[in-house]
Amino acid sequence: MSKKNEYNAIEKLAIIQELKAGQSSRVEVAKKHNISVTTLVKWRHRYELYGIEGLEIHSHTRSYSAELKLQAA
Template sequence: MSASQLTKEYKISSFTLRSWRDKYELYGMDGLEESHSWKEYSNELRLSAIQDYLSGKYSKLEICRKFKVSRGALEVWIKNYNNHKETRQTHRRKSLMINSRKLSFEEKVEAVHLCIKNGHDYSAVMEKYQISYQQIYSWTKKYE
């Protein structure tokens, strides 16, 4: 099947399909297993990946393969670098096990807008709306 047919058949976005393909190419079948943890990368690895990207010698996929990182992670590092933000992980997941409350559609949109407006400060939105990191992160990524 073509990528277009797959996205229609399984009702997934083309981004999701590309993400799955990239994970499979990087890690094989293990890459497709659901992850329940946050992978930490050293600042040196992040800077090396950014430098390789800025050199223009490698595609994003080649850099992801070289450093065994997701395309999403690489893109966040590049974005932060270009916005003169630190490349290290600045917001750790605080309480992942909080009981998320139900938000209306309007509240979800408001939360996502606040998150983006404040430079993807997931922690602040988590506290304000009493939701989990996973929820606001997921909503923001879907919105973007």
């Protein structure tokens, strides 16, 4: 399937709008853009809940200060 984070938010939105246009099925749209149907459905759901911000790529790597680490210990 696709590489992780291959599409930016604007591209994801264009794919979602293609799906909403109703001219192709989920399977057809997913194949055309080399993504899974599951990914397509997740994008659509996040867009409906959070708008374009929900489609942004977020880094899950967080850094914590030494002080915070000590408080947690």
